[in-house]
Amino acid sequence: MIALLKRIFRTGILTEPLPAPPEGAPTRELDLLQDEILRILGRALTIRQVDAGSCNGCELEIHALNNPYYNLEGRGIKFVASPRHADMLLVTGPVTRNMENALRIAYDCTPDPKLVVAVGDCGCGCGTVGQLFGPNYASCGAVDNVVGVDVRVPGCPPTPAALLHGILAAIKTR
Amino acid sequence: MTRFHAEPIDFALQPGCAAPVWIGRAVDGDDLQRFAISVHRHGGRLAALWGEDRRLSGEGFRLHCVFALEEGHQWLSLDLPAENPVYPDLAGIFPAANRMQRATRDMVGIAFDGGDQRPWLRHGAWPDDWFPLRHDAAELAARAEVFPNLPSDYEFVPVGGEGAHEIPVGPIHAGIIEPGHFRFSVVGEKVLRLEQRLGYQHRGIERRLAGAEFATGALLVGRVSGDATCAYAWAYAAAVEAACGVAPPPRALALRALMLERERVANHLGDLGALGNDAALAFGLTQFMRLKEDWLRLNGELFGHRFMMDRIVPGGTSINLAPSALSRIVEQCERYGREVKLLRDIYDNHAGLQDRFLTTGILDADLARELSLTGVAARASGLILDGRAYRQGYTPPPPYAMLGVRPISDERGDVAARVAVRFDEIFESLRLLREITIGMPSGATQEDVVPVPGASGLGVIEGWRGEVLVGLQLDAAGRLARVHPHDPSWQAWPALEHAVMNDIVPDFPLINKSFNLSYAGADL
Numbered sequence: 001m002i003a004l005l006k007r008i009f010r011t012g013i014l015t016e017p018l019p020a021p022p023e024g025a026p027t028r029e030l031d032l033l034q035d036e037i038l039r040i041l042g043r044a045l046t047i048r049q050v051d052a053g054s055c056n057g058c059e060l061e062i063h064a065l066n067n068p069y070y071n072l073e074g075r076g077i078k079f080v081a082s083p084r085h086a087d088m089l090l091v092t093g094p095v096t097r098n099m100e101n102a103l104r105i106a107y108d109c110t111p112d113p114k115l116v117v118a119v120g121d122c123g124c125g126c127g128t129v130g131q132l133f134g135p136n137y138a139s140c141g142a143v144d145n146v147v148g149v150d151v152r153v154p155g156c157p158p159t160p161a162a163l164l165h166g167i168l169a170a171i172k173t174r
Numbered sequence: 175m176t177r178f179h180a181e182p183i184d185f186a187l188q189p190g191c192a193a194p195v196w197i198g199r200a201v202d203g204d205d206l207q208r209f210a211i212s213v214h215r216h217g218g219r220l221a222a223l224w225g226e227d228r229r230l231s232g233e234g235f236r237l238h239c240v241f242a243l244e245e246g247h248q249w250l251s252l253d254l255p256a257e258n259p260v261y262p263d264l265a266g267i268f269p270a271a272n273r274m275q276r277a278t279r280d281m282v283g284i285a286f287d288g289g290d291q292r293p294w295l296r297h298g299a300w301p302d303d304w305f306p307l308r309h310d311a312a313e314l315a316a317r318a319e320v321f322p323n324l325p326s327d328y329e330f331v332p333v334g335g336e337g338a339h340e341i342p343v344g345p346i347h348a349g350i351i352e353p354g355h356f357r358f359s360v361v362g363e364k365v366l367r368l369e370q371r372l373g374y375q376h377r378g379i380e381r382r383l384a385g386a387e388f389a390t391g392a393l394l395v396g397r398v399s400g401d402a403t404c405a406y407a408w409a410y411a412a413a414v415e416a417a418c419g420v421a422p423p424p425r426a427l428a429l430r431a432l433m434l435e436r437e438r439v440a441n442h443l444g445d446l447g448a449l450g451n452d453a454a455l456a457f458g459l460t461q462f463m464r465l466k467e468d469w470l471r472l473n474g475e476l477f478g479h480r481f482m483m484d485r486i487v488p489g490g491t492s493i494n495l496a497p498s499a500l501s502r503i504v505e506q507c508e509r510y511g512r513e514v515k516l517l518r519d520i521y522d523n524h525a526g527l528q529d530r531f532l533t534t535g536i537l538d539a540d541l542a543r544e545l546s547l548t549g550v551a552a553r554a555s556g557l558i559l560d561g562r563a564y565r566q567g568y569t570p571p572p573p574y575a576m577l578g579v580r581p582i583s584d585e586r587g588d589v590a591a592r593v594a595v596r597f598d599e600i601f602e603s604l605r606l607l608r609e610i611t612i613g614m615p616s617g618a619t620q621e622d623v624v625p626v627p628g629a630s631g632l633g634v635i636e637g638w639r640g641e642v643l644v645g646l647q648l649d650a651a652g653r654l655a656r657v658h659p660h661d662p663s664w665q666a667w668p669a670l671e672h673a674v675m676n677d678i679v680p681d682f683p684l685i686n687k688s689f690n691l692s693y694a695g696a697d698l
Contacts, residue, residue: 049350055694057400067463081348097299098374135318138378
């Protein structure tokens with residue numbers, strides 16, 4: 001127990017100021033992320049993540065959002081287990097036809113007004129990789145071919161910083 | 175020509191410097207079945223199984239089976255007629271064949287005579303008399319919404335008895351995780367049986383690979399399972415190189431091993447954190463995710479990508495490292511050795527954690543061998559099985575032949591063993607990373623690859639999760655005619671079904687995480 005406590009003490013607080021956006025957009029806004037969420041929602045933002053057919057690369061970076069550097073929960077954002085508890089769906093793709101129905105059900109279960117963020121080149125249907133994983137017999141391609149999308153976060157996979165910016169951009173659409 | 179255990183099939187060694195693969199042909203179904211029985215009797219395993227439509231070149235269909243014995247892999251193919259292609263059911267010999275055979279039937283339309291005939295990858299998105307990997311399906315397969323997406327019923331095996339009931343879970347799970355369906359049959363909290371239904375991640379990746387150039391193939395195969403992208407890229411590159419008779423330069427091989435070991439460490443760090451968290455030690459998650467993030471950031475700096483995607487290409491690597499980059503890797507490995515040791519002591523001495531880990535989700539060595547299991551899970555069940563390490567009659571491919579990898583193993587077969595194997599493998603990989611870095615050869619990192627029309631090749635790589643294989647066949651124009659990427663999860667998912675039996679439902683997330691299998695990798 002002593003070793004554990006010592007480790008916590010030695011590690012200290014690692015949370016970083018929010019990283020600069022990928023393409024040089026204003027950085028100031030992200031520092032206000034928490035205020036923005038509070039102003040609009042009056043509480044934490046809840047996200048239900050749905051993997052609708054990704055290679056699991058996007059999920060690795062979504063996991064990284066929960067590490068102490070990005071400190072997602074500390075900024076008033078948390079992942080929840082049910083779409084019924086969610087304000088936002090964070091969807092990775094390409095949406096497989098075997099997941100098409102499940103994604104529609106999850107979307108319908110999310111209470112209005114809801115936000116949908118499409119994640120990754122496959123989910124957004126952009127870039128070389130998005131093209132390679134376009135619609136075919138097994139896949140519907142981009143997320144917006146199945147449910148309405150508010151914000152797209154491209155990348156293969158998108159970095160945690162890009163994901164944070166995408167989440168903020170989605171909140172600001174309301 | 176080589177024969178194995180006096181079986182009358184002549185094998186020829188695949189040329190090149192990669193892992194040893196012997197290539198042979200079975201005359202008929204009986205021949206294949208006899209060889210499979212012989213492999214099984216000698217403690218071998220079934221490594222992969224897939225089908226190919228060769229009717230365009232005036233032939234019929236071809237079934238590919240890859241077996242593995244102590245000395246290496248046996249790639250055995252069997253030609254089947256264009257009309258009514260059927261081969262003998264191998265699932266009675268190797269249970270791992272079950273899902274592979276069903277997937278092969280769904281994709282290519284070649285049948286097996288008996289056993290479990292339920293569909294596997296086909297749910298309701300295309301009809302049962304249409305096969306996406308047949309050459310005459312190419313046009314329809316490339317289009318969306320040709321067939322209606324119908325709801326599909328799946329006949330789960332029912333479990334009877336007083337008080338027995340079912341808990342259906344998924345395809346969407348409660349965490350940030352890939353989709354799949356788990357059907358638990360339980361009495362109270364005790365799991366009597368788990369049956370998985372997968373295929374939800376089926377993106378038609380093999381169809382997308384048909385007719386592709388090498389470069390496009392590398393992008394696609396590198397995304398079969400994102401967490402093992404380096405292993406896939408290397409296995410694919412090795413298959414292309416074997417087919418085209420190319421030997422990558424020594425520096426490229428060392429750089430590939432550097433990336434493969436960094437991928438192994440990154441995933442093990444993440445898993446150890448998640449395992450702590452699943453046993454209610456959030457401290458573990460925070461500490462290991464911190465280490466993983468620093469690790470990925472250095473990847474980003476040195477390799478230009480946090481997961482090193484698309485850095486291993488046929489012929490070599492697309493990146494090179496400066497001497498200053500190499501010294502940063504050495505420095506980081508030394509620091510991580512200390513930090514992970516400290517965390518291991520905390521894990522080992524944490525009573526609450528050990529209480530959850532020990533004797534939970536046991537898989538014994540006999541069962542692991544019977545299920546053709548490889549990788550972390552197999553080694554945690556006492557099998558000494560690592561494609562990077564020397565064993566009787568087997569020389570690992572370069573650069574591992576020079577490194578003397580120590581295969582890790584633990585005989586307990588429970589969650590604690592899978593945790594211990596990950597810790598030990600991190601330390602071993604850190605040592606390997608230092609050795610590779612210090613002994614980094616100089617010279618070129620890329621060799622030209624000229625396609626050889628009609629050639630074929632098989633690449634085998636010991637990825638972080640287990641053995642990754644890529645088998646490929648080139649067409650008359652030198653493009654990819656058929657590529658089959660094979661994930662170790664094909665063999666490991668059924669092992670998970672056995673490991674949870676008689677444990678309690680609340681322990682399932684922990685047991686599942688201790689295997690950490692790929693859905694996308696096996697759904698293709």
